[in-house]
Each structure stands twice: as structure tokens, then as C-alpha cells.
Amino acid sequence: MLRTINATRYVVPLREGGSLPAIVEGDDLGLYVVKFRGAGQGILALIAELIAGEIGRALGLRVPEIVFAEIDAALGRNEPDAEIRHLLKASAGLNLALDYLPGSVMFDPAARDAAAADEASMLVWFDAFAQNVDRTPRNANLLVWHRKLYPIDHGAALFFHHDWATMEAKIASPFKQIEQHVLLPWAKEIPQAGAAAREKLSDGVFERIAGAVPDAWLNAIPGNLSAAERRAGYVDFFKRRLEAAHIFEQEAMDARTRII
Ligand SMILES: Nc1ncnc2c1ncn2[C@@H]1O[C@H](COP(=O)(O)OP(=O)(O)O)[C@@H](O)[C@H]1O
Ligand SMILES: [Mg+2]
Incomplete structure (x- = not known):
């Protein structure tokens, strides 16, 4: 694909x-x-x-x-x-x-950049789901191009895959780091974002995406799991994290009430 x-x-x-x-x-x-x-x-x-x-x-x-x-x-x-x-x-x-998005600039709340509630809520939901710590005001990894938002740099997401053995414990993680999210102040529609996400994500979507990762990359991960086992591990993680989404959704809403 x-x-x-x-x-x-x-x-x-x-x-x-x-x-x-x-x-x-x-x-x-x-x-x-x-x-x-x-x-x-x-x-x-x-x-x-x-x-x-x-x-x-x-x-x-x-x-x-x-x-x-x-x-x-x-x-x-x-x-x-x-x-x-x-x-x-x-x-x-x-x-x-x-x-490459020529002429794009980094989203910067200090420069009065703002975001729409639905989009901010989906971005917060996404980063909590994927456990991405790299969307802070200091390092937003969010490009503004033609006045629209483009998320980039997801290399630090999925932190569970750095320690495959502890994956189980991370499925239901509330993801406390969401309090640092650059768009949290605008994310007042997290329940709606969660409902939309449940419509869009499915086992089939996770399988298609895991299927796009080259065997050679999966085989380069230290450890002795096969590429097929790694793919199945990713799919299983996302399926179960989606089932546990109410936990990180609540955490994000609580974190937002603390900061606004
Ligand atoms: N698709 C892109 N279009 C324009 N600029 C980009 C794009 N991707 C990255 N950049 C620029 O390059 C910088 C580094 O890229 P990034 O993906 O954030 O890598 P790093 O992991 O090194 O932070 C970004 O902060 C941004 O300024
Ligand atoms: Mg970056």
C-alpha cells in the first residue's frame, strides 16, 4: 500500500x-x-x-x-x-x-496558533492511543501548512515495542504524559473523538498497517520472534488498547481540567 x-x-x-x-x-x-x-x-x-x-x-x-x-x-x-x-x-x-511540505512552520501556541476542537481532540486521542510523547509545546512535531495541521515525527510512539516483554502491562496504560500535549487546551471533544476513532479503526485496519512493515525491519528487532509473530503482536496490542480506550480518554479529560 x-x-x-x-x-x-x-x-x-x-x-x-x-x-x-x-x-x-x-x-x-x-x-x-x-x-x-x-x-x-x-x-x-x-x-x-x-x-x-x-x-x-x-x-x-x-x-x-x-x-x-x-x-x-x-x-x-x-x-x-x-x-x-x-x-x-x-x-x-x-x-x-x-x-516534504515546503514552507510549512511548526505549530506554536506562543505565536497564537490555535486548533479546532474536533481536530485537537482527535490528535490528543491518537497520541494517547499510540503512546506518543513527542507532541509537547517545546517540540510540537505538528506542521502548519496552508493553514492546516500536519502531524509528523512518530518515531517515539509505540514505546511498548522497546521492551516487548512488558507490552501486556502497557495495553491499559492511562498515558499520564498526555498532560504535556500541545493541543490539550483545545481538546474539549475527547468522547466524540473516541467515538469517531472506534468507527474508523478495526482489526482489518491494524492488520493492513502491520502488514506494510517490511520483514527485514521486523527481523532486525533484537530478540527471537519471527516477523509474523511481531506483526501479530502489534495487531493484538492495538486491538486491546482500543478496547481499553476509556482509560486513556478519562486520563486526557482529567488532565485537561487540571490545566484549563
Ligand atoms: N514532511 C515534512 N515537511 C517539512 N518539514 C519537515 C517534514 N518532516 C520533518 N520536517 C522538518 O524536519 C524536522 C525534523 O523532522 P522530525 O521528523 O521531527 O525528526 P526528528 O526525529 O529528528 O525530530 C522537523 O522538526 C521539521 O522542521
Ligand atoms: Mg521531531
């Missing part, structure tokens, strides 16, 4: 990002922000970016198109910067990329 592009040119690094993402041109002449497989965060960040990003899209959020980006070992050969050269060399093969 995801397209694959071949990277034809390394354009420029995005220095503000911790994982050294960069703008790269594809053989379809599009520009993409590539999250490199060889970056320090490792393969789990790419898997989270794909799975959480596609769940966000299934919820109707404007996640920029996600594609696979094939990087040839020769791409970085002439890069003057040694760090970039090494990163590209370590990333030969399949990487993940997002459609």
Missing part, C-alpha cells in the same frame, strides 16, 4: 532534528524527508513512524504521505560532510520518507 521511490539526490540535512533526517529528491521528482535506517534511533523508530503514522491517517489526520525510500550505496559517496557520508552508507537499502 505504500509507494517506493528511489532517492536520486541528497538535498540538505534538517539540522533541527535529532535523528539527522534530510530532504532527498526521489526518482518521481518529488522531495521527501527521509528518516534514515542507519540513524542512531535504529529500526524501531522507522517502524513506529510507519505504524503510528498510518494509524493517524486512518483516523483522518493529515499525516504527509509516507513512502519507502530506496537508497543506493553510491548516493552519499561525494558528500563533503563525513557524518552524512557515514549515515548514507549505513542506510543503503530501504528507508522511510515523508512527503
Whole structure:
């Protein structure tokens, strides 16, 4: 379901990002922000970016198109910067990329940016569901483009997959970190967002998304589970977290009453 592009040119690094993402041109002449497989965060960040990003899209959020980006070992050969050269060399093969939104700016409440209640509520619901801690006022990972909101950077979501053995305990987590969410002040329709999310998400949606993760990435996770077992684990986690959604919905509503 995801397209694959071949990277034809390394354009420029995005220095503000911790994982050294960069703008790269594809053989379809599009520009993409590539999250490199060889970056320090490792393969789990790419898997989270794909799975959480596609769940966000299934919820109707404007996640920029996600594609696979094939990087040839020769791409970085002439890069003057040694760090970039090494990163590209370590990333030969399949990487993940997002459609680049030129001229977008980061959502910033201090600059009087505001959000609609329904969209803010769905974004809060989504981040609590996917357990994404990376949507704080300091680091919103929410782009404003043509006056609309585009959530990016889901590499830190799904924190359960860093410790597969403790997954069980995290299914019903209230996700206390939601109190830091940049859109919480606007999220006054969390029950409605939850009802809409239950309409949109299903076993089939989770299976389709888990099915899009390449075997090679799942096999690169330390441990001895097969790719099929990992996929089934993700699907099972999301099914059961959806059943337990009332717990994190209540937490988000309580956190909101504390801050407004
Ligand atoms: N699709 C995109 N379009 C435009 N700019 C982007 C896009 N994705 C990321 N960026 C810019 O690059 C920065 C780093 O990307 P991000 O995905 O947040 O990576 P990191 O994990 O390093 O924080 C973002 O803060 C944003 O400024
Ligand atoms: Mg970021």
C-alpha cells in the first residue's frame, strides 16, 4: 500500500532534528524527508513512524504521505560532510520518507496558533492511543501548512515495542504524559473523538498497517520472534488498547481540567 521511490539526490540535512533526517529528491521528482535506517534511533523508530503514522491517517489526520525510500550505496559517496557520508552508507537499502511540505512552520501556541476542537481532540486521542510523547509545546512535531495541521515525527510512539516483554502491562496504560500535549487546551471533544476513532479503526485496519512493515525491519528487532509473530503482536496490542480506550480518554479529560 505504500509507494517506493528511489532517492536520486541528497538535498540538505534538517539540522533541527535529532535523528539527522534530510530532504532527498526521489526518482518521481518529488522531495521527501527521509528518516534514515542507519540513524542512531535504529529500526524501531522507522517502524513506529510507519505504524503510528498510518494509524493517524486512518483516523483522518493529515499525516504527509509516507513512502519507502530506496537508497543506493553510491548516493552519499561525494558528500563533503563525513557524518552524512557515514549515515548514507549505513542506510543503503530501504528507508522511510515523508512527503516534504515546503514552507510549512511548526505549530506554536506562543505565536497564537490555535486548533479546532474536533481536530485537537482527535490528535490528543491518537497520541494517547499510540503512546506518543513527542507532541509537547517545546517540540510540537505538528506542521502548519496552508493553514492546516500536519502531524509528523512518530518515531517515539509505540514505546511498548522497546521492551516487548512488558507490552501486556502497557495495553491499559492511562498515558499520564498526555498532560504535556500541545493541543490539550483545545481538546474539549475527547468522547466524540473516541467515538469517531472506534468507527474508523478495526482489526482489518491494524492488520493492513502491520502488514506494510517490511520483514527485514521486523527481523532486525533484537530478540527471537519471527516477523509474523511481531506483526501479530502489534495487531493484538492495538486491538486491546482500543478496547481499553476509556482509560486513556478519562486520563486526557482529567488532565485537561487540571490545566484549563
Ligand atoms: N514532511 C515534512 N515537511 C517539512 N518539514 C519537515 C517534514 N518532516 C520533518 N520536517 C522538518 O524536519 C524536522 C525534523 O523532522 P522530525 O521528523 O521531527 O525528526 P526528528 O526525529 O529528528 O525530530 C522537523 O522538526 C521539521 O522542521
Ligand atoms: Mg521531531
